[in-house]
Amino acid sequence: MSGATRLDAAGGLVASWRCNPGLLSVEETMTGSPARAFEELLQQGMAGSGQPVSQFWSRADGKLHVQWYRAPSQVMFAPHTHSEFNIVVCLDGAVHTRQLGNGETAEAGQAMMGSNPGVEHSSQYLPGRQGCQAVSLTFAPEVLSSLFRAHSLPAARRGYVPAFTGKVSSRTIERAAEEIVEEMRNRAFAHEAIIEGLAMRILVESFRLWPKERSGEVAEDTTPRLARRDHVRTFEFMRWCRKDSFRIQHLCRFLGTSEERFNRLFRAATNDSPASFYNRLLLDQGCALLEDPALSIKEISYQLGFKTPSHFVVTFRRQFGTTPQDYRYSRIPKLLR
Template sequence: MVAMHAGLRPCHVRVLAEHRSDDATVSLVDYEWPQTFIFQDHYNSVHYRLMPVNLGLRGTVGGQAERDLGNMSLLPAGSLLKVSDHGADHRARALRCLFAPAWIERLLGQPLGELIPDSDRYLGLRNGNARNCLHRIALELLEPGFASGALIESLMQSAVLEILRDVQDQYLPARATEAVASAKFSHSQMHRIVTMIEDSRQGPPSVAALAAELGFSISHFRRLFRATTGQSVHEFVSALTVEQAKSLLANSRLSMKEITYRLGFTSPSSFSVAFRRTVGCSPSQFRSRARS
């Protein structure tokens, strides 16, 4: 239950669909809020905004530096979050997952607040696996199927664990020390990089964007990347793009034009030239051979 503070109008919540269990409540909700509001919850909670995709929401926990809330945040029980809206539309549809502190303790052996005490690190999260789990939960709430409750609870556990692994890997001092000592990216960090590249629909993300995602300077990111992969960022992205292209050509019914723009090329001809240079044949020839 959200506790609003005196002097501030409450955030209005309309529940569209909901699943309850002994440990958790998962809801698809419509929010409407004033320009600034503060809330505190007795439960751990995950909030995943479905639409609109872009909003000017920023938040701060416990008086720490204000951060962009993005589309996904996790709040440990008792966290005091102040939200300010710098956009024009004060409404959104979101997935809200509330789960009892005891659930995390049974799952991890310790309270969430002790695992990573710095609560603001849970704001503005980006994790492709967690996002996919939460999106599937939203679809299941709208159109429940066989064993819907069990599926929702399993997906929620997966989403929370993905988020915690991500946050711990990026911010926990011990993990940071390991990363410096080994001078290489961890498996989780490489997974985040690959996810960001594969999720891009407007061409590969810049090195600056990739470095910012992991919290490194561009030069340090380049050094760690080469030490981890043996390739430059450009070489790695090019190879990954070719593998995506091969998979789409062999396993999908997408037209050459659709594949071209999905992979971020400006025209089918530029895609064909890049593909031939790496693979040794045209995309059409590769598709014919793969399907023969």
């Protein structure tokens, strides 16, 4: 198979990684799983696969998370909701979000509020010359409340939480994000302590600069939902797995949670089931592959992990109301037909 890399992980796990479209196919052994294979691939830095890759640092209390995100091509997150704040610092390419009726795009060197607690939002990560790269700071409302209280800043009214839109430009924030990337890349002695300090620098500097006219309140929503960190890890795990090897139990093992809890929190965040969400992601990748006239429908169905081409055709038609062949015909320029 062209472009395949194999690794033998501890416990006898054997995984195959396909460069196009970068999907993971795993033969499970007595001690192995796709979840473990995915961890191995992340550790090897498989960003060249064409799939998005994230690396996380989390504070011990689980209230503060830092994400270093890299994607070589455009990635879209459909509308969903978290119970945390999220500040995104764009380092390359651009990041677009939409929430509270506002759309905002941050370019390299800018920081934006990616999400507010209990507020539905969507986002797109748009590549620049070397893909898209960003550092995200996700924090619980208690972190912000504690910061405001410590510095005698006004709190939100009872039953409400602060909400922010817009973006800021700051070389201090950008430099802190760049230093976080270096600490995550090198993992030198005490890098966790350095990352936490840099994350707090980004947090404080952001709210020093945030325009008052882009600050407000929204009603507090205490619905339990999938945390943003686990939402991102779910999204990336799903995008790495072929249909013939994707299993909810493997994903839950990767996340360290039960299937019942995961299904409940995932549906609360996305208004969708994990299986339906996965199939849509898989077929979206199928749409991208269909724009390559060199690939046959049979080859695409195999790369995505469908048992037969007819299974792919039926699933595609059910999702999009047209066949893969008709979709391809509508997308490929006439000169290439």
